[in-house]
Structures are given as structure tokens and as C-alpha cells.
Amino acid sequence: MDVSVVKKILWSLSLSPKPINHLAREAGVGWKTCEKYLEGLKLCGVVEETVTTRERVFSVRRSRGDWRFPHMSRIAGNKVELVDEKPSR
Amino acid sequence: MRGWCLRMVACDLSVVGVFEFAKTEDGRDVPALPVSIFRRSLGRSVRTLAIVDTGFDLGLLVSREVRDRLLLGGPPEAHTSLRSGALDVPCEVFRVSVKVIDRWFDVEGFSPIFPGYETLLGMGVLQDLNLCLRGTSRRVCLAQRG
16 A cells, blocks of 8 residues: 555545545545555544445544634634734743 | 522622624624634734634634744744544644733633634633623623622
């Protein structure tokens, strides 16, 4: 298994659940290769699969207590500015 | 109630700051506080809004925009990875002081090398504050004793 492919797949899945063809495109591997990686990750309990009528959708398996990185939770119009403020010590 | 009694006592905290929830780009309301992040080698602070995230065990997560300002004071003090679900997210580590209202906290600020993250206040800081999340009125209140 190529670790960089695993990382690409997991990174993509951490953003949102995806079908195999999307993941294969993003990881830069073929559909069949991607499926093998996903089956391996599923056996390890890292990802889970949801079968719909049209496709198989994979997502990162979450357990209670996991901290989810707050993807896409950006404050609208949040300003970032440098100010002359420092601790008084 | 059997065998024990819950006694209501007067709260000795008083509200010192009330802040409206912030709106995220995807339209959700989230509790957020204004913070100033000071880096000694920079000699100045970066002021921004930080999301209150009790699910984040560390003190401070730094957005890419804040990180770019902190970087003006030199390279990060260290590099590490934060575990998020099944992922290890590589981060730069900045030693900073963060100010919430009028209190400064010495913390490590973790900046993921990937963009797209907001600045977060985690448990490392929140456990030393008295916060009241009033979700129904979309407000977060900061209280102090006395």
C-alpha cells in the first residue's frame, strides 16, 4: 500500500463522504486500485461504506469522543489585524 | 428525589462580557470570542474572532490568516501532528499568549499546514474561564467571580 494514496483518500474523506470514482480521481489512482485501498481501510475500521441504489459511498468512521476538525466552519468576514497590545509583564 | 437533596445556591459570578454568536460561511451560528494573540518575537498581537470549541483539548488552533501574521516574528517554534479522527494533521507550533477579555494565557498555538481552518479556543483556555452559552439568544457570556 502506498501511504501517500492512503493519506490522500483519508484527507478527502475527512471533508465529506464520497463515492469511489471521486476518491480515485482525487487520489490519482484507478477505480479498482482505489476500491482495494478502501476495502483495506474498511477492514481496519477506519472508513465505513454506505451502499445506495446508484453507488457505494465511503466516509471516515467516527467514534464517540473523536474531535472533528471543524472543516468549512469559517467565520464569515472574520477580520485579522495586527495591534499594539502585549501582556503587561 | 430520594436520599439526597439538590440545594439551589446563589451564583456569585457576574457577567463581564456578552458576545453575539458569529455567523459561519455556511450560515450556522457559533459561539465566538474576540481574542488577541501575542507572539514575543513579533512584539505585537494579532486580533481576531475565535470559535469556542469545547471538543478541542488543546488551547488554541490558529487559522492560516493569523499564522501568516505570527510568521512575521520568525519561523514556528516546533512542528507536530494533531490527531483528528483517523487523520494526523501536520501543524506548526507557535508559543504565544492569548488574551480573552482582560486575561492573558500562555499557550501553544497550533496551525494546520492546510488552509481552511478557523481560529479556535480549546479546553486549554476555556477551563480557566466561566462561560455561559445562551444558545436560545445566540449569545455567549463571560463571567467572573465577585
